[in-house]
Amino acid sequence: MIFEKIPINMFNNFHNIFSGSNGKTFKICRECEGACEHNKIGTLLPGEKDYMASRLGINVREFEDLYLDVLEMDDGTRIDVLKLGKLCPFLNRKTFECECREFKPILCKIYPVVFKVEGEGVNFIIDSWCQLSQKEECRNYFKNAIPLFSALPVPAEWFRYVISYDDLCFDYDQLKKHRKGTKPCEVFYLQELLDLLKDESKAESLQICSEMEIEKFMV
């Protein structure tokens, strides 16, 4: 399946309205030592690589080589993801700040807002695994992102694919070993990543994720 790209001006509008930080977030993320940077797969929305490449002033091919891998689903559908098995290439290794803060992937920007697909609908929830969710001020701040995100023309099918891995925790060391070569933008198959989670070393992280407390919001 090929998804229609979200227009660049919609990404611009989103970032102009929602900065992703209320002034408290960086301190909390630093104290949490960036847990999500070591466990999660970062996903780009359809058309988001075009937007981010344009913000960086490079072409999409260069952007893919520098920052992305591809996750291929069972039916051949491809999803753009931030490089796997490495710390995100946008993460400053000294300050631990995100170097694309103003135009970072929207799923990064709205986290701890995550989603669940239920029947034909998509519900947005706050992931209590994230320390930001523990502070009411931050929870309320991120709730503001839900109607904005819901307004983007993201097909339900795209959510269905992404939900199959989005709430899982991955061991980046295992992913790193799993990289087959040195290709800048590598294709991974979802099933091979899920198979990595089956061994004992993954059981603990899976359990942590499955114990997430969630809070559901009606949009």
Ligand code: SF4
């Ligand atoms: S977003 Fe949440 S999990 Fe990620 S570093 Fe910040 S507090 Fe930690």
Ligand code: SF4
């Ligand atoms: S783009 Fe920024 S927020 Fe997203 S994973 Fe990379 S460093 Fe973290």
